[in-house]
Structures are given as structure tokens and as C-alpha cells.
Amino acid sequence: MILHTLHLLGGYSRPGQLQRSIPGLSKKMMTQTLRELEGKGLINRHIHQIMPPNVEYSLTALGKVFVEPIEQLYFWGIDHADALEALATNERLTCTAQNPLEVAE
Amino acid sequence: MILHTLHLLGGYSRPGQLQRSIPGLSKKMMTQTLRELEGKGLINRHIHQIMPPNVEYSLTALGKVFVEPIEQLYFWGIDHADALEALATNERLTCTAQNPLEVAE
DNA sequence: CGGGATCCACTATGATACTG
């Protein structure tokens, strides 16, 4: 979801905007995931200023490769919203957070 | 992975074969997942005999819809094996079980 | 063989408070 959102926002974003774009995402999980993605080489972390903190995350070349199939999945979800609703019965497979098929802001 | 394997096996399979086809999968997780998929209407459960137990799971029409994007993901993984290996550093995002890109048997 | 039940160690994650 973070990769997808980052991609939707043009390939880069600040943490605040990122978190506001994914409603159910807690600060802890976001930071943790950003660290993982950074560790994997999927995103870059740019520090512009220290005070006030001004950080920007951006997709790396490798990150853009991984965004491709994710975008296809999101597109598929849009095209098959009916199939997704057909699973509403059992909650265990569905995502509790709102899927950011469309990202605010 | 179960949907993918079920699809690779022709759309139906018995539990034993299914579990043997996905090495890291425990009996508990397999049964649990099969129950969820059945509850969602993605697979059917057919009991042929009680003694000895002879059960067969098969993809439903809805299940076949969900197999599509999964297959695309697997194909993507095959085409981009190099990108996947590039993440080997950090383990937290990688799957512990062996990915059944190719299913035995 | 298929699968249910139980126990238990481990993990994940939200909440909260704190730092610079």
C-alpha cells in the first residue's frame, strides 16, 4: 500500500502526507515499513532539513519494478469490485484498513 | 499459494497432494485456509468417501476469478527473479516458506 | 487419510510517552 501510494503521489512523498493518504496506517507501522522498504532498496530516504524535520521518501529504480505488479493488482481490484464484495462474509481474508484504491490529497 | 497450486493441478486436488505440493505448509494452516477459501466461495469441497477419507477441493467460478491476478503475480515473479533476489538482505518481507513457483507432482 | 482441539511460544501492532 505504501509503494502504491508513493507511486500515486508521483514517486515521492513526505511521511506526513503519506500517512494521511493511508487512513488506517499507524505511525509505527509506517515508519517500520519505510525502514524495511529502504533496507530492501525499494525506496530512498532524503533528509532536507533537520529543524523542522523535512524528509522525503522516493521510489528507487528497484522500487518502481515492484510497483508494477502492485498497480496491476489495484487495477484488477477496481475492475473486479463485484468479486471482492462477494467475499464480505468472512472477515479473515479481508483487509481491515481501507484500501487506498484512490488516495486522498 | 493454495489457489495457485490448485490451479496448477488442474483446478482440483486432494488435501494430501495439496500439502505435499507446498512444502512449508502445515496441516493446520492448510485446513484453516481451505476453510476460509470455502467460506468465501472460492473453492468447493467434495467428499467422495468417508472410509477411507477421500476429499477433493476444486476451484469455483469465483475462485477462478481470483486465480487470475495470482497467476499474473507468479508469472511476474518468474520474469523478475533477479529483482526478487535483490531483496535477500532483509528477511522480514520475504516468505519463509518456499514459493511454489513450480509445483512438484 | 482428513481434520478437529488444545497448548504455547512467538509475533505483530496499537497506544502512549518521549526526543530533537
Added chain:
DNA sequence: CAGTATCATAGTGGATCCCG
């Protein structure tokens, strides 16, 4: 604002034993 640290707790999944 960006990020860390700590805690409490719910969830996860393997191991094991059992049944028909």
C-alpha cells in the same frame, strides 16, 4: 514534524494428541 522506545495485548502458527 519525524522518529524512537516501551508496554500490553491480540493474533499467529507449529506441535501434539485425538477421532472416525
